Amino acid sequence: MIPYKHEPLTDFSIEENRQKYLDALKKVESELGKDYPLIVGGERITTEDKIVSYNPANKTEVVGRVSKANKEIAEKAMQVADQTFNTWKKVDPVIRAEILFKAAAIVRRRKFELSAWLTKEAAKPWAQADADIAEGIDFLEYYGRQMLELAKGKPVEELPGTINKYVYIPLGVGVVISPWNFPFAIMVGTTVAAMVTGNTVLLKPASATPVIAYKFMEILEEAGMPPGVVNYIPGSGAEVGDYLVDHPRTRFISFTGSREVGVRINERAAIIHEGQIWIKRVIAEMGGKDAIVVDDAENADLELAAQSIVASAFGFSGQKCSACSRAIIVGDEAYNKVVERVAELTNELVVGDPANPETYVNPVIDAGAFKKITEYIEIGKKEGRLVAGGQYDDSKGYFIHPTVFADVDPNARIMQEEIFGPVLAMTKAKDFDEALEIANNTVYGLTGAVISNNRFHLQKAAEDFHVGNLYFNRGCTAAIVGYQPFGGFNMSGTDSKAGGPDYLLLHMQAKSISETL
Numbered sequence: 001m002i003p004y005k006h007e008p009l010t011d012f013s014i015e016e017n018r019q020k021y022l023d024a025l026k027k028v029e030s031e032l033g034k035d036y037p038l039i040v041g042g043e044r045i046t047t048e049d050k051i052v053s054y055n056p057a058n059k060t061e062v063v064g065r066v067s068k069a070n071k072e073i074a075e076k077a078m079q080v081a082d083q084t085f086n087t088w089k090k091v092d093p094v095i096r097a098e099i100l101f102k103a104a105a106i107v108r109r110r111k112f113e114l115s116a117w118l119t120k121e122a123a124k125p126w127a128q129a130d131a132d133i134a135e136g137i138d139f140l141e142y143y144g145r146q147m148l149e150l151a152k153g154k155p156v157e158e159l160p161g162t163i164n165k166y167v168y169i170p171l172g173v174g175v176v177i178s179p180w181n182f183p184f185a186i187m188v189g190t191t192v193a194a195m196v197t198g199n200t201v202l203l204k205p206a207s208a209t210p211v212i213a214y215k216f217m218e219i220l221e222e223a224g225m226p227p228g229v230v231n232y233i234p235g236s237g238a239e240v241g242d243y244l245v246d247h248p249r250t251r252f253i254s255f256t257g258s259r260e261v262g263v264r265i266n267e268r269a270a271i272i273h274e275g276q277i278w279i280k281r282v283i284a285e286m287g288g289k290d291a292i293v294v295d296d297a298e299n300a301d302l303e304l305a306a307q308s309i310v311a312s313a314f315g316f317s318g319q320k321c322s323a324c325s326r327a328i329i330v331g332d333e334a335y336n337k338v339v340e341r342v343a344e345l346t347n348e349l350v351v352g353d354p355a356n357p358e359t360y361v362n363p364v365i366d367a368g369a370f371k372k373i374t375e376y377i378e379i380g381k382k383e384g385r386l387v388a389g390g391q392y393d394d395s396k397g398y399f400i401h402p403t404v405f406a407d408v409d410p411n412a413r414i415m416q417e418e419i420f421g422p423v424l425a426m427t428k429a430k431d432f433d434e435a436l437e438i439a440n441n442t443v444y445g446l447t448g449a450v451i452s453n454n455r456f457h458l459q460k461a462a463e464d465f466h467v468g469n470l471y472f473n474r475g476c477t478a479a480i481v482g483y484q485p486f487g488g489f490n491m492s493g494t495d496s497k498a499g500g501p502d503y504l505l506l507h508m509q510a511k512s513i514s515e516t517l
């Protein structure tokens, strides 16, 4: 087995790669508007009621129509998953891991096509879509290898005349609920972590991006996944989500999404329902209000600071839980220079259709997001000084110009609430200690970065900047599976650390077996 190494990103300065992407977009365009069924126990189920997936860059373009699960279908899927668990849990972990490796190989071969689906369904610009697919491959390769290790169990002490074993066994049926913003990587990672550990899965992808999840189901089947191991049941969060979260046969819930929904799931999952014989486990990865702290002009590379802030704030239009939505800068000189440079760089970003390779800032996902973000822009106009952007237009797609507010009070709404769009708030701190205080002054604790060359300040941040993923002298997005395990503190979630060495254990329970000889 070759040691794990992350999937390289595609170099789009190479003409051949650009051409491959254009060809893939053409292929996907010729396949838009198709119908997709649900998949339960391998059976295709078509319903009258559909989730319609639209292209956010062109509101009238239908990406696909996906059958929509209701409570009856969710119940059927639960029964299938529950039965399949009895056989799947006994399948050799090596075989389970090999399905992941085979799926990784298929995804790698179809990388351009799958990326093009993300460009159409989630409005991901080329490089962002490519990174999302690469991360999906990484999860497959990494978790497959992690399972091979875990299958050996862990050594425990033995007294003379005894044999002691410590092994990990699966939990049961897991409900996997994924978000639209990493519609491939997070959907893949959370699904395969649950299945490779021997659990069966009810996969409810986000309603904005169900087509790419269907494509992955086909890949899992092609890779040899038996029917019923992962069941594909897109549906309303409120209807299907609540039903499955409450279900007495649900053993665990792996949720990635907003704080509001994550907290609701956690509360509901704590209630024991009739016939339930376990305490449900909840893995919940939620929102962020992530900050980049820039040290004073003597201690920080201000150009690096401005570049890092802009890339972290506006990559995929700020629709990342890791996105920089607050920039906190120490001292007048650094503050004035960084604000000016951030505004300049922001104004240079190309806003447009992500199918165009020049586009950096894509439209936001849907009408609901457009409304919420533009309301925050109006709030921002009262809470700060607009230094870039502020315009928006939803006549064709959900386009919002990257927007920067300076001189924002740390307690202002745009400094406290997750906007999840291309909006950045900037504020000044009198010294490094105050900058860290401001950085920690939200209910979240997901990512953060510090731009500084002062070793003592970096050490202080390492101890006191309370985030799950802390970066020095770089931006605060783009964690790599196996290199920077990802997950946050406080209201950012249960710190499950996706892509880390402990992640699979969250889907298993340890059994201690002791024999007296």
Ligand SMILES: NC(=O)c1ccc[n+]([C@@H]2O[C@H](COP(=O)([O-])OP(=O)(O)OC[C@H]3O[C@@H](n4cnc5c(N)ncnc54)[C@H](O)[C@@H]3O)[C@@H](O)[C@H]2O)c1
Residues within 6 Å of the ligand: 177, 178, 179, 180, 181, 182, 186, 204, 205, 206, 207, 235, 236, 237, 238, 240, 241, 242, 245, 256, 257, 258, 259, 261, 262, 264, 265, 285, 286, 287, 288, 320, 321, 322, 418, 420, 446, 486, 487, 488, 492, 493
């Ligand atoms: N911490 C992380 O790793 C991480 C990663 C990606 C996104 N996020 C967060 O996700 C959010 C954006 O994603 P979103 O808009 O898809 O989030 P969301 O909470 O609206 O939806 C996430 C999923 O939950 C489902 N859902 C909605 N109501 C439900 C209910 N009552 N019961 C069960 N499921 C329900 C949705 O259908 C979707 O599949 C942001 O807050 C972002 O910060 C966090």
Ligand SMILES: N[C@@H](CCC=O)C(=O)O
Residues within 6 Å of the ligand: 181, 182, 319, 320, 321, 322, 476, 477, 478, 479, 480, 486
């Ligand atoms: N893991 C991604 C963020 C996932 C949430 O949206 C990053 O590190 O940027």
